Amino acid sequence: MIQDFGWGSLQFLFLGLLWTAGLAFITFIAGGILGMLFALGRTLGPACIRIPIKIYIELIQATPLLIVVFLAYYGLSFLGLYLPPLAAAAISMTVYATAFLADIWRGCIEAVPKGQWEAADSLGLSGSERLRYVILPQALRIAVGPTVGFMVQIVKNTSVTALIGFVELTRAGTLLNNMTFQPFHVFMSVAAMYFIVCYPLSWWSEKLKERRHANSAAN
Amino acid sequence: MPTVLRIDNLTKAYGALTVLNGVNIEIETGDVVAVIGRSGSGKSTMLRCINGLEKFQGGTIEVAGHKLGSGKSNLRALRTDVGMVFQSYNLFPHLTVAENITLAPKVVRKLPKSEHPELVKSVLARVGLSDKAESYPDELSGGQQQRVAIARSLAMQPKVMLFDEVTSALDPELTGEVLKTITELAETGMTMVLVTHEMGFARGVANKTVFMNEGLVWEAGPSAEMFDNPKTEELRCFIQPNLK
Numbered sequence: 001m002i003q004d005f006g007w008g009s010l011q012f013l014f015l016g017l018l019w020t021a022g023l024a025f026i027t028f029i030a031g032g033i034l035g036m037l038f039a040l041g042r043t044l045g046p047a048c049i050r051i052p053i054k055i056y057i058e059l060i061q062a063t064p065l066l067i068v069v070f071l072a073y074y075g076l077s078f079l080g081l082y083l084p085p086l087a088a089a090a091i092s093m094t095v096y097a098t099a100f101l102a103d104i105w106r107g108c109i110e111a112v113p114k115g116q117w118e119a120a121d122s123l124g125l126s127g128s129e130r131l132r133y134v135i136l137p138q139a140l141r142i143a144v145g146p147t148v149g150f151m152v153q154i155v156k157n158t159s160v161t162a163l164i165g166f167v168e169l170t171r172a173g174t175l176l177n178n179m180t181f182q183p184f185h186v187f188m189s190v191a192a193m194y195f196i197v198c199y200p201l202s203w204w205s206e207k208l209k210e211r212r213h214a215n216s217a218a219n
Numbered sequence: 220m221p222t223v224l225r226i227d228n229l230t231k232a233y234g235a236l237t238v239l240n241g242v243n244i245e246i247e248t249g250d251v252v253a254v255i256g257r258s259g260s261g262k263s264t265m266l267r268c269i270n271g272l273e274k275f276q277g278g279t280i281e282v283a284g285h286k287l288g289s290g291k292s293n294l295r296a297l298r299t300d301v302g303m304v305f306q307s308y309n310l311f312p313h314l315t316v317a318e319n320i321t322l323a324p325k326v327v328r329k330l331p332k333s334e335h336p337e338l339v340k341s342v343l344a345r346v347g348l349s350d351k352a353e354s355y356p357d358e359l360s361g362g363q364q365q366r367v368a369i370a371r372s373l374a375m376q377p378k379v380m381l382f383d384e385v386t387s388a389l390d391p392e393l394t395g396e397v398l399k400t401i402t403e404l405a406e407t408g409m410t411m412v413l414v415t416h417e418m419g420f421a422r423g424v425a426n427k428t429v430f431m432n433e434g435l436v437w438e439a440g441p442s443a444e445m446f447d448n449p450k451t452e453e454l455r456c457f458i459q460p461n462l463k
Contacts, residue, residue, distance in 0.1 A: 122305075
């Protein structure tokens with residue numbers, strides 16, 4: 001049965017957008033927590049922690065996200081672990097975001113000048129006090145812009161989970177196209193919805209980076 | 220006067236490059252010691268060894284009752300007694316002047332919050348910046364930042380203070396105010412070790428001078444004697460162009 005593209009179609013797409021936003025949110029929270037732990041382990045941990053994290057980051061960064069998604073969905077089911085699409089999508093997106101956020105934040109921690117570490121040391125602060133009061137507050141400021149920028153990547157990259165049947169915005173679009181045969185209407189609407197979510201994030205990220213540059217230029 | 224710092228046969232190498240080749244220094248309470256020498260003579264490295272910022276391979280350091288280089292040492296306790304001021308100030312840019320000063324007393328010495336304002340007031344008065352407590356470091360000139368760094372170090376009530384080329388990053392007109400602060404500090408009887416390129420200052424303020432060359436204490440003694448009657452050819456060559 002062929003429907004016409006109309007109000008109902010937009011509502012259907014909007015539901016897909018909510019799933020996209022939900023998946024992106026889960027990814028960002030879970031990837032954020034793991035990414036922070038990994039970033040700290042990568043910069044400050046002993047070699048037995050640092051090296052495995054380094055390998056993990058490089059491995060994931062060199063693997064297409066779609067392959068990670070396929071591995072979580074088809075690969076794990078082959079091993080007897082049948083995950084529903086949402087779980088497979090959330091796990092694989094988290095694996096992906098963890099690697100990238102850990103690397104971004106590692107860079108931010110390392111960007112805090114060596115003199116700051118030494119000043120904290122010479123005042124008698126312990127390793128964790130140094131991190132809490134001196135290094136992380138400064139690293140956080142450096143990190144805000146690139147982190148918000150990466151959130152845009154997360155939102156857009158949730159689209160690959162359409163390929164394992166998770167009905168987020170892109171998958172909703174292909175389903176709707178099968179019902180309406182009006183690809184131009186459908187995918188323009190899909191693109192517009194991604195834009196509405198991503199553009200403000202990009203804009204904000206740029207603003208944050210500009211502000212940081214203005215601050216460091218003033219110093 | 221009792222000995223507050225004793226460096227005994229200190230050696231340090233970066234791979235094949237030997238930086239310190241058996242340094243011996245002894246400093247008494249109340250001494251103001253200028254450490255002079257060419258770049259690469261090991262003077263900054265020696266200073267950084269004293270508060271454990273650099274590890275070293277041989278010898279021992281005993282400072283304010285803390286030992287380094289033989290067995291396990293308590294760096295945290297050592298650093299509460301040994302203050303350090305850096306060439307590049309290294310103030311914490313995300314904290315105000317007052318917060319920079321109180322961070323270590325609060326975290327390390329557990330100083331109650333009610334005593335913070337008084338501490339800030341007293342150390343800022345000593346460096347002549349009483350009106351800057353609420354400023355952020357980037358609102359201050361280089362000279363003011365360096366004086367705040369001195370105040371931050373003073374707030375821990377150190378027994379010895381180390382100064383690592385603290386005026387080298389400053390414009391000439393700002394150097395004077397920092398040297399004045401250090402001079403006043405010397406007059407209060409603070410024990411200080413200063414790595415410096417300011418020969419006039421070394422001669423005028425430091426009661427002892429140590430000349431380092433090739434990773435060794437080449438010549439050491441009372442400042443006036445060192446500058447007026449250098450015994451070694453190397454010291455003579457080093458100070459003559461400098462004093463003009």
